[in-house]
Amino acid sequence: MGDAEQIDKLLDLSLNSEASEEQVKELEDLCAKNNDNLTHYIESIDNQVFLKDAVCEGEFTPAPQTPSRKKATFPFWLIGCVLILALSASLVTYKKRPTTLSLSIASRTHGLSLIRKEKELINNSGVTLQTDDLLQVSAHGELWLDFANKGKIYAHNSSIIKVNQLSQESFTLVKGELSAQIPLLKAQLIFSTPELEIRTHNAEFTVSSSNGSTEINVLKGKVDATRLTDGKQITLSVNDSINSLTMKVDNNLTVGSISLFPELENGLRYYYHETNKKIPGVYDSQRLIDQGLTNRFAIQRGAHEGYARHAHDKHSHIHNKDFHITFEGLILIDQDAQYTFRLSGTADSKIYINGKTLSKTKSKSDKLLTLSLNKGYYNLKLETIGIIENDAPGESALIEIQLGKNEFREIPPENIFFSNYQPLPKMFLDGNIDKSLSAHLPLKGNFRDKVYKEDVATFGDPQFIKDERFGLVLDLDGKDDYLVHFPVDKLGMNLAYTACTWVKLTEEGHYDQTLFANASSSGVSTTLVLLLRRLYPYHAHLANDSIADEQIEYGKWAHVAFRYHQGKQSIFFNGELAVSSFNHSILSSNSPLEIGRWSHRRTLLGRLRDVRIYNAALHADDIKSLYEKTK
Amino acid sequence: MDQKHGEFIRQFAAVQPSLYRYICSLLPNFSEADDILQEVAVISWEKYSSFDPSQNFKSWVFGIARNKVLHSKRRFLRTQNLMAKALEEKAEKHFVEQELGHLEEKQDALNTCIEHLDQKQQEVLLLRYKEKMASEDMASKLKRSAQQIRTQLFRLRNTLRSCINNKMMGDS
Incomplete structure (x- = not known):
């Protein structure tokens, strides 16, 4: 037996975990013998992988026998075998996959149920999908299906997905919504809804199905959609949308207006x-x-x-x-x-x-x-x-x-x-963030607002003192010192806003230490109250408040940001999100903004610096950057 | 998915076939190579933010794979440092220069060649590569000896290699 043949056979054993130590040693010695053997070894590796890929991913079935020559044999089952090569495991997988796995769920919440044909309910464990599996995502749940290098599917919001034929990668979106990314040209996935069959490859799109209609939005590539009732077929390209009821293509979608994945x-x-x-x-x-x-x-x-x-x-x-x-x-x-x-x-x-x-x-x-x-x-x-x-x-x-x-x-x-389905747009500290700055008081020795280029009104006798960390800062006495700025509607706080400041409490005062409020108001939704309640940052438009779990420490500077956006209130503490909650009413007021006072009792006993009001909801990253830049 | 993520996937998908072969050449075991490939994917994604776009992505990822295999106890030629180095260089040169388009063309040729095999031959390939059956188990199933199975696989590989070469050169 020549070296080439021996290399080939030993390599085959090694690749398939059948080689003994002696056989591996023999293979090593053969490769070390001369350059030709080493070259043959490398080429054999190449050929072995080619063959493996062709057999595993090919659709061939054994050629039928000619009746005169061969006996009848059992039909040959092609077992689904997708090599899991995990291009980007970090976001969607949470354990190493065995190589025989074909498709796995990488769900991220407990709001997922998998129902097998025997009606067995399996809750959110790392399972392998089978044909006829039904995946139910709850209202708070989400599901990721990872096809390794063939694509990814994301579903949430009470979706139900059925696995039709695992080997042919065919799924039905029974109801709900899904987003899909199928990056490779040669991989095709088949989706159905009660109304449409969708075939796609090398595309990114969203599908939603409810109340007898299906909607598709294509963000990238091409999608072929066929209506099941009459066979009408349409091909969709980038920026196209379609509804199964009309089967008319709209080309009004702006790429970037829909987020594919949270x-x-x-x-x-x-x-x-x-x-x-x-x-x-x-x-x-x-x-x-x-x-x-x-x-x-x-x-x-x-x-x-x-x-x-x-x-x-x-x-x-x-x-x-x-x-x-x-x-x-x-x-x-x-x-x-x-x-x-x-x-x-x-x-x-x-x-x-x-x-x-x-x-x-x-x-x-x-x-x-x-x-x-x-x-x-x-x-x-x-x-x-x-x-x-x-x-x-x-x-x-x-x-x-x-x-x-x-x-x-x-x-x-x-x-x-957590998964954020509606992330805020990011702005960066290259100037974009300042476009939404509606008030900025550095308070480094004067009361000048840098945006309006004029001094704000002062009450009491607020002084500037030298702070060991920041130099000159504003000191308020907790009695009658406070500042008054423009009305809150002029500062843009009747829609989305972010109000932030550095604050240091020097000694114990009233349990409410006010940072921002509006003057002379006490109605629900008309009163702005951003303060420290028993040292916890607190946010309210009078009623319907939220409070953070982080406490400020006496004698220590802290950066506090309060953000309002479409009913959601968020409090950030030293650049990090402390709490967010929903269903809050919008602020509706034209009273002047007061800094350091809410009514005559709740005045700030402490120090302030770098007070900012933005008439936009800043992204968490921007708030973090702001904190880092100003600390 | 953000742009950076999509960009990484596109770049990695393009180099992945050659990368896998490279890993197999340094660690000739499909199962272990699968694991290494997965780890390399994760590491290269984690380090992607520090990747200099002026560099060659393929070489960069190959470097990560090489380092990963270096620490494996089952690394090929582990005790022969000089040969191991020679293998690394030769394999890297061979697989870095390998182009995706050429791989796809060769894959198509192979698919056609496999279809021309008879049923028994295809069955042997499927049992070996798709069902990952050991030669002893195949022997038991097909009622032959393990040695006969291995010899048949060797001959099949030779047959297919010739067929591919003919197809690539345009012969019928």
Whole structure:
């Protein structure tokens, strides 16, 4: 046997994990023998991979036998085998895939159910899809389907997807919405809805199906759509939209106006639901009281926490019944390792991570759960019961994590994410952000507003003093010192806005330390109140308020930003999102903006610098950049 | 998906076939090469923000793969440093210069050649490459010896290689 033949055979054994150590050594010696052998080795690798790809991905079936020569054989099954090569595993996978996997779910929330033909319900574990599987995404859930290098599908918002024929990569969107990205020219995926069949390759598009009609928007490439009732077929290109009822192509879509996939942003979602049973994990009532964003898997109920808001036209008030709290987000695990989760606190609570649960009752000690996790994203959910607000420390629930034998610590906010379906546009500190700056008071020794180029009005006797960190800053006495600017509508605060400032409290004063308010107003939706309540940043248009979980420290500077956008209020603390919540009324006022005072009692006892009002909702990245630039 | 992500996927998709072959040449085991390829994809995405667009993306990714394989205990020619270096250089040259268009053309030729095989021959290929069956298991299923199976696979590869060369040169 010549060297070439021996190399070929030994290589075949090695590639298929059949070679013994001696055989591998023999192959190595052959390759080391001369250059020709080494060249032949490399060429053989090439040929082996070609063959493997052709057989795995090809659509050939064994040629039929000629009856006179061969006996009948069983029909040959082509087993679906897509080589998982994970081009970008970091966003969508959270564990290494075995090479025989054909298609896997990489869902990111617990709002996903997979129903198999035997009616088995499988909740959000890393499963392999099969033909006839049904995927149901809840209203809060989302689903990612990863086809390795062939594409990606994202679905949310109560969508239902059926796997028709896995080997032919055919799916039905029964209802809901999905976005798809099919990057390769040669890969084709087939989607159906109750109304249309869609064939596509090398395209990006969205599909939604409800109430007897399907809509397609194409962002890239081409999509062929065939109406099932009459076979009418249309090809859609970039910027085209179509509805199955009319089958007329609109070319009005502007690429960039629709976001294909949501963005991952730091933070986690919270939901409050009514409950009678008061058992974590039991959603006996589907009635949602409140929802929003926060940045820690920690609940400390007390004077500021544990109360929920009702509809935006009612005053905020202490909720008079216990309610169910859910915190849910993606946590980023940085390295393959063993992790221990510790659930502590005084409340009944429960957590879910990677298909495992951990429960704790109020009377029992801390609970631990140890898991081996690979690098990537994992859903984490914390459920507990909220009680009525009171001034006592209140009840708590906290998740901490331990890597190996290190100390327990809270999951850092920079490792917690949620999917943002409607991200704000980003502006950058190259001047764009300043286009929306409607007031800017550096307060470095004078009261000049840099935007209007004139001094604001002062009341009392506010002074500038030398601060060890920032030099000259404004000092207010907590009695009658405050500033008055233009009316809030002139500053653009009756729509979207971002109000921010650096603040340092020097000593204890009133429990409400006002940063921004409007003068002489006390009506719902007409009163601006941005202050520190018991040291927690607080945001309200009088009623329907929100409050952050971060506390300012006496004697320490902090950057606080309050943002309002389309009913959503967000508070940022030192550049990071502290809390967001929804269903807030817009501000409607033409009273002057007061800085450092809300009514005669709630005046600021402390220092201010770099006060800014933007008449736009700044992206979280812009707020972070602003903090970094001005600190 | 943002632009940067899409850009990375496009670039990586174009180099991935050659990259996989390169990895296999340094670590001749399909299963382990699959894992390495996946890891290289993740690492190169994570480092993509530091990638200088004036560099050659393919060479850059090959470098990441090389470093990754370097730490593998099953690396080919692990104990023969000089030969290992020679292999790295030769394989890198061969696969970096490999063009996607040429690969696709060759793949098409191979697909046609496979279709001309008879049923038993196709079955052997499918069992080996698609079902990843070991030669002993194939022998048991097809009622032959493992050695006969391996010999047949060798001959099939030779046959297909000749067929591809003929097709690429335009012969019928």
